[in-house]
Amino acid sequence: MNSTEVILQADKIQKIFPSKEGDVRAVDGVNLDLISGEVFGLVGESGCGKSTLSRLLLRLLDSSGGSIKFKGEDITGFDKKQLKMLRRQMSLVFQDPHTSLNPRMTIYDNLARPFKVHNLAEGREEITVEIVRLLKSMGLQAEHMIRYPHELSGGQKQRVVVARALAVDPEVVFLDEPTSALDVSVQAKILKLLAKIKDEKDLTYFFISHDINLIRVISDRIGVMYLGRMVEQGEVAGMFKEPMHPYTRGLFSSVPEPTPARKLDSVLMGEVPSPVNPPSGCHFHPRCPEKMAICEQESPVFNYRQGRKVACHLYNLD
Amino acid sequence: MMSPILDINDLYLSFSTEEGELEAINGLNLEVEQGKIHGLIGETGCGKSVTGRTVLGLFDSNTMIKGGEILYNGDDLLSKTQHELQRDYRGNEIAMIFQDPGSSLNPVFKIEDQLDEVLRIYQPGKKAERRKKMIAALNAVKLPDPERLLKKYPHQLSGGMKQRVMIALNLACQPSLLIADEPTTALDVSIQAQFINVLKELQKEIDITILYITHDMAVVSEICDQVSVMYAGRIVEDVSMEDLFNKPVHPYSKLLVSSVLGPETNIDNLVEISGSVPRLINPPPGCRFHPRCEHMKPECKEEPPVLKEVAPGHQVACFKEDLS
Ligand SMILES: Nc1ncnc2c1ncn2[C@@H]1O[C@H](COP(=O)(O)OP(=O)(O)OP(=O)(O)O)[C@@H](O)[C@H]1O
Ligand SMILES: Nc1ncnc2c1ncn2[C@@H]1O[C@H](COP(=O)(O)OP(=O)(O)O)[C@@H](O)[C@H]1O
Ligand code: SF4
Ligand code: SF4
Ligand SMILES: [Mg+2]
Ligand SMILES: [Mg+2]
Numbered sequence: 001m002n003s004t005e006v007i008l009q010a011d012k013i014q015k016i017f018p019s020k021e022g023d024v025r026a027v028d029g030v031n032l033d034l035i036s037g038e039v040f041g042l043v044g045e046s047g048c049g050k051s052t053l054s055r056l057l058l059r060l061l062d063s064s065g066g067s068i069k070f071k072g073e074d075i076t077g078f079d080k081k082q083l084k085m086l087r088r089q090m091s092l093v094f095q096d097p098h099t100s101l102n103p104r105m106t107i108y109d110n111l112a113r114p115f116k117v118h119n120l121a122e123g124r125e126e127i128t129v130e131i132v133r134l135l136k137s138m139g140l141q142a143e144h145m146i147r148y149p150h151e152l153s154g155g156q157k158q159r160v161v162v163a164r165a166l167a168v169d170p171e172v173v174f175l176d177e178p179t180s181a182l183d184v185s186v187q188a189k190i191l192k193l194l195a196k197i198k199d200e201k202d203l204t205y206f207f208i209s210h211d212i213n214l215i216r217v218i219s220d221r222i223g224v225m226y227l228g229r230m231v232e233q234g235e236v237a238g239m240f241k242e243p244m245h246p247y248t249r250g251l252f253s254s255v256p257e258p259t260p261a262r263k264l265d266s267v268l269m270g271e272v273p274s275p276v277n278p279p280s281g282c283h284f285h286p287r288c289p290e291k292m293a294i295c296e297q298e299s300p301v302f303n304y305r306q307g308r309k310v311a312c313h314l315y316n317l318d
Numbered sequence: 319m320m321s322p323i324l325d326i327n328d329l330y331l332s333f334s335t336e337e338g339e340l341e342a343i344n345g346l347n348l349e350v351e352q353g354k355i356h357g358l359i360g361e362t363g364c365g366k367s368v369t370g371r372t373v374l375g376l377f378d379s380n381t382m383i384k385g386g387e388i389l390y391n392g393d394d395l396l397s398k399t400q401h402e403l404q405r406d407y408r409g410n411e412i413a414m415i416f417q418d419p420g421s422s423l424n425p426v427f428k429i430e431d432q433l434d435e436v437l438r439i440y441q442p443g444k445k446a447e448r449r450k451k452m453i454a455a456l457n458a459v460k461l462p463d464p465e466r467l468l469k470k471y472p473h474q475l476s477g478g479m480k481q482r483v484m485i486a487l488n489l490a491c492q493p494s495l496l497i498a499d500e501p502t503t504a505l506d507v508s509i510q511a512q513f514i515n516v517l518k519e520l521q522k523e524i525d526i527t528i529l530y531i532t533h534d535m536a537v538v539s540e541i542c543d544q545v546s547v548m549y550a551g552r553i554v555e556d557v558s559m560e561d562l563f564n565k566p567v568h569p570y571s572k573l574l575v576s577s578v579l580g581p582e583t584n585i586d587n588l589v590e591i592s593g594s595v596p597r598l599i600n601p602p603p604g605c606r607f608h609p610r611c612e613h614m615k616p617e618c619k620e621e622p623p624v625l626k627e628v629a630p631g632h633q634v635a636c637f638k639e640d641l642s
Binding site: 045046155183184185186188191192195210211212214218240258259263264267268269272 | 479540
């Protein structure tokens with residue numbers, strides 16, 4: 001991390017989806033500071049609101065409450081024209097490389113779109129120069145331009161997807177499970193490449209993954225989400241050495257270590273309940289081995305504790 | 319030594335495709351010992367799933383068996399008809415769990431009806447007797463409140479519960495061999511951990527043998543006793559789980575082990591594996607790994623190396639001089 005300048009900030013951001021069964025509180029009042037130049041890793045079980053949070057921060061989805069600031073400017077009420085500018089500053093790499101490229105268009109046409117939409121290059125010649133430069137920077141060749149997505153391997157496709165996100169020369173890139181569909185061998189290459197590009201271009205990454213071992217490798221700081229809320233946030237080394245929130249502890253202890261001598265012992269029990277009518281007080285209380293009386297009644301506040309931010313009554317009792 | 323429950327010898331299997339013959343399984347040798355959790359690992363496209371399905375005789379229509387035998391307790395499954403496989407083996411002797419739990423359960427039937435349908439084949443007669451078995455199977459996979467669960471439809475269950483119902487469905491007929499093909503790939507780590515613990519306990523309690531197909535090395539270290547490393551249609555190393563991690567011998571096994579993300583891994587020391595699994599239409603001759611191998615020598619391109627014992631319970635297929 002080069003500085004501690006906050007590039008993106010969310011304040012009590014919220015997203016409620018109406019549904020037949022009731023309101024889905026997908027993101028339920030999240031506070032977040034993204035620091036310029038960092039890799040922020042976001043973890044949490046499926047359905048905890050990770051993708052929704054990133055789409056809110058990108059302003060691809062309108063929030064139901066709270067505010068978002070990009071470089072100090074409130075972007076919550078941005079209009080179409082302002083959003084178009086914002087799309088050049090923040091971009092997104094999707095969960096699945098197999099569906100995020102248009103299968104009927106060549107790689108050239110897939111990559112040319114952002115250049116055209118944002119008038120970043122004009123005419124076929126200029127765009128071609130830019131695309132070749134992008135492909136090369138991603139370890140691909142110019143000849144890949146004329147291919148269709150199905151002619152590329154999973155790893156090559158994912159490089160094209162990353163290339164497209166970088167076409168607009170953004171400052172913040174959101175990566176939602178960018179390697180989960182890939183083999184370990186391919187995954188390592190993409191991760192190295194992402195790290196290299198980040199250093200060259202001074203980018204900030206917001207990285208979502210189910211793979212907690214992977215998040216540990218690439219992140220500077222991590223956030224843990226449970227049922228729409230941020231429950232813990234801190235520097236990666238400290239978080240793994242001593243996770244504080246009972247959910248973080250359970251989640252981390254459920255990750256198998258790739259060493260023969262270490263076996264799983266106390267794993268996180270139960271499953272994420274429905275975000276329609278979530279449990280009262282601390283959402284985690286039905287699964288928490290350290291639950292106290294207060295936990296069912298009051299939501300814990302997301303507070304600083306020992307250089308960490310934690311939302312748990314265990315740390316509010318002093 | 320005990321005779322293995324599953325013993326695959328020199329299996330060759332191809333698919334006919336528009337572009338030509340795809341040689342998916344190419345001289346595969348695999349022995350699974352009774353009562354063990356045996357891992358089958360390798361990158362995507364190495365032939366792990368095809369191997370698993372072939373044991374059960376589940377063939378795609380373009381499949382060509384080119385040779386070999388699959389002995390189950392000494393009987394060659396490849397010589398059986400589909401009818402014999404269905405009647406004598408599938409479900410009651412050998413069961414299989416697939417990657418996507420949702421798609422294997424029928425959405426329009428209650429869990430009870432689906433379990434009963436499987437059980438009825440082997441145990442016609444009183445429903446009440448079968449119901450006891452269902453409850454026992456659901457209890458075995460640690461599903462709470464089995465009575466109520468039987469009344470539910472698949473969409474009312476979470477991914478983790480569906481996966482456990484699938485195992486229950488497979489255990490209901492008490493098979494001796496369970497083939498699990500990437501059963502946790504689509505699941506959260508928490509559900510995966512619960513699933514792993516259920517499998518481990520089951521294996522102790524009911525002495526079932528499990529062939530566990532995965533590409534996740536951390537899962538391998540968690541539950542496997544013995545491991546076969548597969549590359550482009552062949553087993554290249556057969557080794558105890560501990561030795562796979564501590565002293566892998568085959569250059570491909572070494573790559574897989576080095577790619578593991580451990581607590582000490584960071585972005586700088588993260589190992590990049592070069593190359594990828596070759597296309598299996600006109601695959602590289604000789605040792606199929608040779609285009610990616612730093613120990614390659616001229617003879618590697620001529621004949622495929624066969625599995626040789628390098629230590630008790632440890633076999634390697636490689637021409638390298640120093641196999642240690
Ligand atoms: N458009 C929508 N309408 C209704 N509910 C939605 C919608 N989008 C998401 N949700 C719900 O919001 C919650 C959070 O979903 P989200 O996709 O953000 O989770 P996630 O943490 O990214 O999960 P995963 O790890 O599986 O990708 C889930 O309960 C989901 O079903
Ligand atoms: N029905 C089929 N027709 C043609 N090729 C197939 C068919 N089924 C599998 N294959 C090919 O066989 C090889 C092995 O596949 P698979 O067993 O699914 O690999 P793994 O499970 O190790 O990822 C791959 O090259 C795959 O594309
Ligand atoms: S607030 Fe209470 S229930 Fe929630 S995590 Fe902390 S101790 Fe557990
Ligand atoms: S047989 Fe030759 S090419 Fe194959 S793994 Fe051994 S040394 Fe490498
Ligand atoms: Mg998501
Ligand atoms: Mg497979």
